[in-house]
Amino acid sequence: MNASQSPGRFADRDVVVTGAAHGIGRACAVRLAAEGARVAVLDRDLAAAEALLPQLAGTGHRARAVDVLDDASVRAAFDGLAAHALVHVVGLALAQGEFEESLDEEWTANLDLNLLGAVRCTRAALPALREHPTSAVVLVSSINALAGLGSEAYAASKAGLGALALNLTRTHAPHGVRTNVVAPGTIRTRVWDGQPGMPDAWAHWYPLGRVGEPEDVAAAAAFLASDDAAWISGHTLPVDGGFLANVR
Template sequence: MTTASAGRFEGRVALVTGGAHGIGAATVRRLHAEGATVVVADLDVDAAQRAVDALPDGRTGTAASAVACDITDTASVERAVSTTLDRHDRLDVLVGVAGGTGVHPGLLDGMDDTTWAAGVDLNLAGPARCVRAAAPHLPRGGAIVLVGSVNGLQAFGDEDYSAAKAGLVSLAQNLAVRLGGRGVRINVVAPGTVRTRSWDQRTDPDRLASLYPLGRIGEPDDVAAAIAFLASDDAAWITGVTLPVDGGVLAGPVARFESLGGGGER
């Protein structure tokens, strides 16, 4: 695990949606290690509680807690935010991790309207609901970090998911302007292939490692470190940006580079 910068979030409260597994759980651990009081919000509240119980050093209770949250349901999102405020009297950081994609036909291969709408709702409207509910409560110096994808920046398939993740880029740019006068920042991280549960129903993600200039796929802690940076005062003059956390794949997949006659050390 990447070394945390102890104390960057002391006295601050962070709400992490999708915090029970994968990138969300790694982010919970990272923010907690750096001093934040963390509310772990997830559709699976039992898994969220297990994520809380697994935090080191016995820092549970007021230092971390779980709440049920379905980001496709406005009332559920609003309850998660109000519960956070009721428990801790403040909210400083929102991290929107919840989202995902499944195995389904592409847009030109028979994807129906219901599947399209569900993908866009989960991956674009859902994070927007969370921002809408949380942003009015964030103080000056507050931060929002949304988890996008390299799919939103370059063609990698999964059209509904990719279009939604591209929408997060524009959403963050627009809201950075709207929120900037209040001293609230909003940014996006765009991971490449990361070892998470979503790959269990698809394929072995390590087979894609050879595409990455750094020679491996990502781990949840890789993304959590970037999220913590953007949420912290170390990024106090950064807003409206999308930060790829992608092992270099957007710079150029290795196979493509080598097909053009590239070489160099590997």
């Protein structure tokens, strides 16, 4: 599916995308703008966020700096922003040792970034989201949350997003706010820079014959954020090229 097949799904709507200056977040911002959204591009890298604005289709976009580890920064970034949808992308697999030797600090760092970062941003967005009869939150997780692939601290922090979506559905869907999760497989982003042959070396694990592109995730996020998913909430959608079929 490309944007030309579903024009205007976000016409006259405001969408906030976190981690929007690079990778999956950037692809989400581009996709949503192409479908008519006014995009708030939030990222710790404000210069890159501002550089993206003239590349987005349409008008009314804005860039703001945000550090999802700092609640004050998050609240300042969301202050005054209109939002029909939030697409929260920020996340990273932070290093940890083998489980037996892993440190509390490593677990705390993963949970703080990947789970609490999503909590802070969703919490800050909710007042604006609830101003509309229908709105959406899309959280970006990982297939590590759905399969035993190691990186236990990262996997646990991402798995928490599924539980968060379920519980937010119970409490906020009655107010028109849907919450869903996208769980990507291996995606070609800058995390692979400096690793020759990667991530394509993982392609043989994927029945569809390739690793994912940021645009694959953006298409799924746009669907879940749109009215096309108006009766979907509390679910985790793997975007994994069939990977889970190989490990289940």
